[in-house]
Amino acid sequence: MTEFKQVELSPSKVGPRPFYHFVKRGFDIIGSGLGLIALSPVFAWVAYKVxxxxxxxxxxNQARVGKDGKLFKMYxxxxxxxxxxxxxxxLEDQNEVDGAMFKIKDDPRITKIGKFIRKHSLDELPQLVNVFKGDMSLVGPRPPLPSEVEQYTDYDKQRLKVTPGCTGLWQVTKRNDANFDEMVELDLDYINNSGFFYDMGIIFKTVGVLFKPNSGY
Known part of the structure; x- marks a missing residue:
């Protein structure tokens, strides 16, 4: 059985960080705004195909849990x-992920175009609207479903101490190869190492996912 380390969050990373949060929010607004404009042809193509x-x-749209347990609609x-x-x-008996997540590799509910846009993470693009609104950041832990949070331990809930993101550490490393405990561990590792340049590194790695198929499903 795989053993998972218990990550202890650094108080300096979850406490007030005015300069970092100011820069991060400014980058989120500019990045999401430019992204919505630059990717508008992709939006149009995906919308037509879907x-x-x-x-x-x-x-x-789906209700998700954000920072400090705040609910919002994710697009x-x-x-x-x-x-x-x-x-x-x-389909619950076909769930392939242990813990408070639901994932099926060959999910019968996914459409043909759905398989393609998931493989290239194009289904996530409308979340740029969530980023622009402030519900999410470009980088951070993925926002969970309310039903998933109901199963969280106090340890798991630590990932809700920061604004959720479109992409994060586990998405650019293990993606769906990670189980729930690994995802929590990677999210907490991200929080402990979060900073502007660290965020930028994750964004650059994420861009590659749009062009190179990965384990997304």
């Missing part, structure tokens, strides 16, 4: 059939 496949809605391109949420109960 709607053309089954005539369903292009976008999908994505729809990559599953329209009634996907209603099928979770009947």
């Amino acid at each position: 709607h053309h496949e089954d005539g369903g809605p292009v976008f999908y 994505k391109f729809r990559s599953m059939i329209p009634n996907a949420d209603k099928m979770v109960k009947q």
